[in-house]
Amino acid sequence: MAKLLIRDLAQIVSPAGTDAPLRGVADMSALYTQENGYVLCEGGRVSAVGGMDDLRQLDGDVLELNGRGLSAVPGLVDCHTHACFAGDRVDEFSRRAAGATYEELHAAGGGILSTVEATRAAGEDGLAQALARHCAWMLRAGTTTFEAKSGYGLDHDTELAQLRVVRQGGGIPTWLGAHAVPPEFPDADAYLDFALSDVLPEAAQLAEAADVFLERGAFDATQARRYLEACRAAGLELRLHADQFTEAGGIPLAIELGARSVDHLEATGHEGVRALAGSDVAAVLLPAAALFLGRSMPPGRALLEAGAIVALATDFNPGSAFCESVPIAMTLACTQLGLGPAAALAACTVNAAHVVGRADRLGRVSPGYIADLVLLDAPDWRHLAYHFGGDIISVVVKEGEVAWMR
Amino acid sequence: MAKLLIRDLAQIVSPAGTDAPLRGVADMSALYTQENGYVLCEGGRVSAVGGMDDLRQLDGDVLELNGRGLSAVPGLVDCHTHACFAGDRVDEFSRRAAGATYEELHAAGGGILSTVEATRAAGEDGLAQALARHCAWMLRAGTTTFEAKSGYGLDHDTELAQLRVVRQGGGIPTWLGAHAVPPEFPDADAYLDFALSDVLPEAAQLAEAADVFLERGAFDATQARRYLEACRAAGLELRLHADQFTEAGGIPLAIELGARSVDHLEATGHEGVRALAGSDVAAVLLPAAALFLGRSMPPGRALLEAGAIVALATDFNPGSAFCESVPIAMTLACTQLGLGPAAALAACTVNAAHVVGRADRLGRVSPGYIADLVLLDAPDWRHLAYHFGGDIISVVVKEGEVAWMR
Numbered sequence: 001m002a003k004l005l006i007r008d009l010a011q012i013v014s015p016a017g018t019d020a021p022l023r024g025v026a027d028m029s030a031l032y033t034q035e036n037g038y039v040l041c042e043g044g045r046v047s048a049v050g051g052m053d054d055l056r057q058l059d060g061d062v063l064e065l066n067g068r069g070l071s072a073v074p075g076l077v078d079c080h081t082h083a084c085f086a087g088d089r090v091d092e093f094s095r096r097a098a099g100a101t102y103e104e105l106h107a108a109g110g111g112i113l114s115t116v117e118a119t120r121a122a123g124e125d126g127l128a129q130a131l132a133r134h135c136a137w138m139l140r141a142g143t144t145t146f147e148a149k150s151g152y153g154l155d156h157d158t159e160l161a162q163l164r165v166v167r168q169g170g171g172i173p174t175w176l177g178a179h180a181v182p183p184e185f186p187d188a189d190a191y192l193d194f195a196l197s198d199v200l201p202e203a204a205q206l207a208e209a210a211d212v213f214l215e216r217g218a219f220d221a222t223q224a225r226r227y228l229e230a231c232r233a234a235g236l237e238l239r240l241h242a243d244q245f246t247e248a249g250g251i252p253l254a255i256e257l258g259a260r261s262v263d264h265l266e267a268t269g270h271e272g273v274r275a276l277a278g279s280d281v282a283a284v285l286l287p288a289a290a291l292f293l294g295r296s297m298p299p300g301r302a303l304l305e306a307g308a309i310v311a312l313a314t315d316f317n318p319g320s321a322f323c324e325s326v327p328i329a330m331t332l333a334c335t336q337l338g339l340g341p342a343a344a345l346a347a348c349t350v351n352a353a354h355v356v357g358r359a360d361r362l363g364r365v366s367p368g369y370i371a372d373l374v375l376l377d378a379p380d381w382r383h384l385a386y387h388f389g390g391d392i393i394s395v396v397v398k399e400g401e402v403a404w405m406r
Numbered sequence: 407m408a409k410l411l412i413r414d415l416a417q418i419v420s421p422a423g424t425d426a427p428l429r430g431v432a433d434m435s436a437l438y439t440q441e442n443g444y445v446l447c448e449g450g451r452v453s454a455v456g457g458m459d460d461l462r463q464l465d466g467d468v469l470e471l472n473g474r475g476l477s478a479v480p481g482l483v484d485c486h487t488h489a490c491f492a493g494d495r496v497d498e499f500s501r502r503a504a505g506a507t508y509e510e511l512h513a514a515g516g517g518i519l520s521t522v523e524a525t526r527a528a529g530e531d532g533l534a535q536a537l538a539r540h541c542a543w544m545l546r547a548g549t550t551t552f553e554a555k556s557g558y559g560l561d562h563d564t565e566l567a568q569l570r571v572v573r574q575g576g577g578i579p580t581w582l583g584a585h586a587v588p589p590e591f592p593d594a595d596a597y598l599d600f601a602l603s604d605v606l607p608e609a610a611q612l613a614e615a616a617d618v619f620l621e622r623g624a625f626d627a628t629q630a631r632r633y634l635e636a637c638r639a640a641g642l643e644l645r646l647h648a649d650q651f652t653e654a655g656g657i658p659l660a661i662e663l664g665a666r667s668v669d670h671l672e673a674t675g676h677e678g679v680r681a682l683a684g685s686d687v688a689a690v691l692l693p694a695a696a697l698f699l700g701r702s703m704p705p706g707r708a709l710l711e712a713g714a715i716v717a718l719a720t721d722f723n724p725g726s727a728f729c730e731s732v733p734i735a736m737t738l739a740c741t742q743l744g745l746g747p748a749a750a751l752a753a754c755t756v757n758a759a760h761v762v763g764r765a766d767r768l769g770r771v772s773p774g775y776i777a778d779l780v781l782l783d784a785p786d787w788r789h790l791a792y793h794f795g796g797d798i799i800s801v802v803v804k805e806g807e808v809a810w811m812r
Binding site for chain 2: 341391
């Protein structure tokens with residue numbers, strides 16, 4: 001593999017230091033910045049970063065990329081997506097836009113179960129094709145690492161197919177076996193009996209983590225505990241969808257079980273913020289979902305100031321956030337959550353890498369880290385958040401190779 | 407000029423009927439829809455639209471564009487931008503994101519006057535270059551017609567330079583002579599004395615409309631009336647920025663003076679909604695600005711249901727909405743304003759065309775209308791609003807010619 005030298009970059013920016021995860025306003029807002037610099041990639045990793053003045057003659061095969069006028073930031077890590085789905089929910093979106101309630105949408109055949117139906121019908125090949133299309137969108141938006149959950153199968157074959165497809169598509173699979181109760185089961189407990197006995201053993205071989213939707217109408221705290229404890233015993237890391245619509249005990253449960261993250265938090269109050277700040281459970285904020293559903297935003301600034309591990313992701317899914325763009329999540333973080341651009345960048349790079357267990361190698365532009373970078377055609381890297389929906393990504397580098405170029 | 411035939415389009419969608427402007431839920435939500443169709447363009451206009459089954463043999467030079475799998479909608483009309491500016495305000499954006507107040511930002515050298523400084527310094531060539539860059543962004547986002555205001559010059563030469571640059575750049579110029587009071591004048595009245603005596607006579611030859619920022623800290627209702635009456639006497643159409651932060655009499659003034667539109671309306675209450683609905687003044691909604699500033703959204707649903715002429719635009723500007731994307735404004739209209747996708751489309755096509763005085767020829771895919779179209783790579787045209795920040799625009803056709811193609 002040839003070396004890749006990206007030279008004459010106007011700006012190279014990365015979360016500062018070597019700690020992971022980052023917490024608090026000062027650490028999350030600190031940046032390593034190099035003006036007029038270069039990044040050298042070898043064997044898929046960054047081998048050197050510095051100023052052009054310090055660049056020495058390189059031996060061997062070197063591919064050069066001219067970075068003049070461009071800013072470089074770490075490849076974006078989307079640590080919460082449901083990218084492996086079939087179909088869309090544009091009808092539901094349109095009905096909601098015109099004022100239909102959640103209950104009315106459900107009655108009209110909308111909601112998670114409509115995507116379950118489409119996903120089951122797609123077959124593994126169909127799902128792989130859909131994911132490939134979604135992956136191309138994500139890459140083009142600067143995402144070089146993505147997590148994706150199952151949870152649109154809710155039967156043995158489709159749940160495992162989703163996990164295989166995500167893994168084969170280069171994603172990090174999470175078993176969201178407890179996303180909703182499928183119609184063929186009388187209640188959540190009966191479904192969990194099935195999921196834990198018939199799906200978990202194989203899911204645990206494919207997924208890195210397990211996730212549960214702890215919410216009124218999905219799974220309650222007792223059911224979530226049962227599911228998560230069984231998944232932990234099978235060797236999976238734990239994550240939770242919690243406090244999206246109501247505070248239902250997700251935060252204390254996540255802390256007690258040592259979960260990697262608790263995600264959503266739109267309904268979280270002071271107590272929850274304080275509890276998370278005193279724990280090692282990351283708070284994954286999903287502002288595009290709050291926006292899509294027209295709900296209040298999660299308490300981003302309070303979590304940041306209290307010292308919680310704040311991460312940021314898209315929640316890309318066909319129902320509540322048809323948005324694969326981490327840069328748009330950054331704009332929303334800056335305009336709705338009270339995160340400055342630097343904290344927003346840390347939240348979707350190094351802290352998101354922590355949520356998926358890869359903060360030792362992803363989320364920074366730094367020697368030894370995997371050479372994932374996004375090059376921006378903008379006079380200042382902060383345009384990534386400031387230019388709302390702007391088409392400013394010029395090049396995406398993944399593992400030291402150009403993966404997308406305008 | 408050769409004919410352009412766009413054939414095998416999966417979907418062709420346009421606001422229905424021939425009326426303009428459209429009002430009310432039913433009329434704004436009605437669509438002309440043709441599945442598996444074609445659009446024929448001749449001499450820059452649409453000459454025929456129909457189903458592929460009805461397409462007859464064409465004579466003469468015909469350029470064919472394969473529309474298989476694509477949906478066609480009218481070219482988007484952005485009826486409220488400040489696209490002619492120099493510099494950016496990314497520092498101000500970052501400070502605001504981290505919690506600085508409007509007053510603190512102003513004290514730190516932010517606000518409109520910082521863009522005035524950069525715009526005055528750019529010179530007419532520099533401004534033309536900046537606008538060209540912004541025009542490329544807008545076109546790529548599906549905007550085929552844009553209005554752009556002056557208001558970053560606030561002196562004789564720069565105001566007129568902005569209007570010339572907009573006109574030469576293919577935009578529709580609006581003289582926003584009353585945007586802010588520049589520092590060289592002691593107060594708003596003294597500045598208006600100058601603007602109306604020294605700038606208006608030439609501005610009236612270059613612009614199509616005049617606009618005023620009626621707001622606490624800018625111009626009050628008495629000053630706005632004086633400015634607008636003078637501009638009307640000079641032959642200009644009238645528009646107002648009003649009710650952005652406070653209700654300060656903009657709506658009754660707009661109605662009394664027969665303005666084309668009143669824009670922003672984030673602070674508008676029931677009375678204002680009722681007054682607008684009973685008038686011929688269009689309500690131009692700018693949700694990206696409300697989002698950028700973290701403010702409440704304008705009462706879109708109430709205006710739609712009451713029967714006001716609702717239009718939608720970006721407010722593209724470096725301070726309060728660094729966003730040139732009408733599709734993002736559509737997503738915000740659907741998720742924040744209570745407009746369905748069809749009403750949102752009418753608001754940024756035929757109704758926006760009305761606001762800029764061109765509803766007889768822009769905003770529909772219909773014989774006789776100017777052949778401006780956007781072709782979408784999506785299974786349903788509503789993805790234009792549903793796919794938040796999605797990169798789905800494949801082709802932009804302007805006056806019957808391909809102006810941008812992926």
